[in-house]
Amino acid sequence: MTDHTSPLDVSTLDARKGSTTIELSEDGSSYQCVRVFGAEPDRIFRAFTEPVDLRVRFLAGAPPGSELTVCESDPVEGGRYHYAMVIPEHGVMAWHGAYTHVDRPDRLDAEEWFVMGDVDPIGPPSVQTLTFEPIADGYTRMTMQVNLPEAEDPETFMEQSAAGLATSLATMDELVSA
Numbered sequence: 097m098t099d100h101t102s103p104l105d106v107s108t109l110d111a112r113k114g115s116t117t118i119e120l121s122e123d124g125s126s127y128q129c130v131r132v133f134g135a136e137p138d139r140i141f142r143a144f145t146e147p148v149d150l151r152v153r154f155l156a157g158a159p160p161g162s163e164l165t166v167c168e169s170d171p172v173e174g175g176r177y178h179y180a181m182v183i184p185e186h187g188v189m190a191w192h193g194a195y196t197h198v199d200r201p202d203r204l205d206a207e208e209w210f211v212m213g214d215v216d217p218i219g220p221p222s223v224q225t226l227t228f229e230p231i232a233d234g235y236t237r238m239t240m241q242v243n244l245p246e247a248e249d250p251e252t253f254m255e256q257s258a259a260g261l262a263t264s265l266a267t268m269d270e271l272v273s274a
Contacts, residue, residue, distance in 0.1 A: 106132045106235050109273065113266050118258040124247035127258075129240040131265050134273035137228035137236045138201035143268050144226060145171035145204070150179065152271055157264030159183055166190070173198045177206070180214075192217045203227050220245040238265075 105111045115132040133140050143149040147167040154164050158181060165188075166180035173195055180190040190211050197205035204226045209217030223243045231237045248257070 106134070106232065109134070109266075109269060112269055113262075116262050116265060118254075118261060120248060120250050120253050120258075124244075124250060124253070126241070126243045127248075127253070128242075129238075129258075129261060129265075131238050131269075132231065133236050133238060133269045134234065135236060135269075136201075136234060137230055139272050140228050140236045140238055141171075141201040141204065143272050145169050145177075149268070149271060153264050153268045154179060154181060156267030157260035157262075159185075171195055171198055171200075171204070187212065188214050190214070190217075193221075201228055 106115060112132045112134060116130070118127060118129045120127045135143075143153065147169055150169065151164055151167050154167070155162060158164075161184040163182045164179065165182055166178055168179075169175075169177040171177075175195045175198075177193045177195070178190065180188055182188055190213075191208055192211070193206045193208040195204065195206050197203065204224075206224045207221035208224055209219070209221045211217050222245055225241045227239045229237045229239070
């Protein structure tokens, strides 16, 4: 994985976009995303858990014409979340999750199931850990580690999942830096 300890210029939105790294493991079973945001850790934590912010961030990474139809989040240990989006030409995509560890504003762990269609999740979840580290006055380094239930195809992952995530996080930075 990339070394994220060297100093970066994070003073502008464009510089922070350039701070984003998304790396899929060699076997495709996990990925790590690191991104610097122009806000304190508590504000970043809220942007990952509060529906008012999630509604903005989720749609940013989706194809035009997409609609977020469900956006629920209870960010306490044992709390649940559910997001559902209708995407033109693909139908319903949904994320169902449970917060397994909450240490506001430093860390957020969850188990998450992703499903296509309007169905209940089955099978093993992905396991996620997000950490929010203050790195300078008013800036936060977010590290997202995700262990997947099934290995991902690297090309498909980078074209679809990573691209949508990068766009979504850039929009989130615009939101929290305002």
